[in-house]
Amino acid sequence: MPDHPDKKDPASHEGLSRRGFLSSVSAGAVVAVSLKSAPEAPAQEINATGKPVTISLLVNSSTRKVLVEPRWTLAYVLREVLGLTGTKIGCERGECGACTVLIDGKPRYSCMTLAVEAEGHAITTVEGLLVNDQLGPVQQAFAEEDAFQCGFCTPGQIMAVEGLLRTNPNPTFDQIRTGVSGNLCRCGTYKNIFNAAAKAAELRKQKGGAL
Numbered sequence: 001m002p003d004h005p006d007k008k009d010p011a012s013h014e015g016l017s018r019r020g021f022l023s024s025v026s027a028g029a030v031v032a033v034s035l036k037s038a039p040e041a042p043a044q045e046i047n048a049t050g051k052p053v054t055i056s057l058l059v060n061s062s063t064r065k066v067l068v069e070p071r072w073t074l075a076y077v078l079r080e081v082l083g084l085t086g087t088k089i090g091c092e093r094g095e096c097g098a099c100t101v102l103i104d105g106k107p108r109y110s111c112m113t114l115a116v117e118a119e120g121h122a123i124t125t126v127e128g129l130l131v132n133d134q135l136g137p138v139q140q141a142f143a144e145e146d147a148f149q150c151g152f153c154t155p156g157q158i159m160a161v162e163g164l165l166r167t168n169p170n171p172t173f174d175q176i177r178t179g180v181s182g183n184l185c186r187c188g189t190y191k192n193i194f195n196a197a198a199k200a201a202e203l204r205k206q207k208g209g210a211l
Contacts, residue, residue, distance in 0.1 A: 055119045059084070060128030068115045075099040075110035078125060086126035086155045097183030100156035100163075101125050107163035107182070126155040129162060137207060138162045141200035142193075149187035157183050161197045170201060 050070060057064050059082060066081050075092075078084045078101070087110055090098035094112040101110045102124040129136035135143065138161050148154040157180060164171060164179035171179060176197040185193065 053116065055116055057082075057115070057118055057123060058121065059123045060125060061122075066115070070114065070116055072115050073111050074101070074113040074115045074118050074123070077115040078110060078123075084125050084127055088152055088155055090152070095184070096153065096156075097160065098153050098156040100159040100183060102159055102163050102166075105163065105166050107160050109182075124159075124162075126158055129158070136162075137203035138165065138196075138200040141196040141203055145192050145196040145199055147189055147192040147196035149189055153183060153185050153187075157185065157193055161193075161200055164197065165201055165204060169204060171197070173198070 052067050052069050054067050068077055075087055075089050078087045088098040090096035092111045094109045099109055099111040100107050103121050129139055138158050160180045160183045176194050
């Protein structure tokens, strides 16, 4: 015969066991998450055939017609279709900044931009900064300030600085740090990169603010 047959389980509260309580809470949480994550009805049907399409890309002031798949990124098209390998592919998820290009003068991660999205916009890659086969001010500043070691991130760093100086020709040190904060350098040459950005601002002034 069990002791104290009328004594309740110490793990229960008014007849509800711990297991029952946890089960009810879990079920409620699942329902809440399901309701919260339920997608809204799309505004319009999306064409997801994946068939190649022909688009026109304005790259470094030249119009290029290319056949692309809708899923191809701008980084892939620039490198593998147009042969502009100055744009580097690193993380491919918008974290390292090695693939930075300018779209309408503003820095963008080309690995996070579909090529079809870039149609109708002006794209500038690191190759497009050359002036009559001469280094542009930002490229020259990076060389003079030794703002690289392995050099893999350098094109993206240069494009980030170029984009910054096009909108802010005379940035402060803090503004420079913010301007390149989306670009990682595994070699840790940040001090030289900051110095190169300041030097590039001076070189642009000397050249009349040339892009």
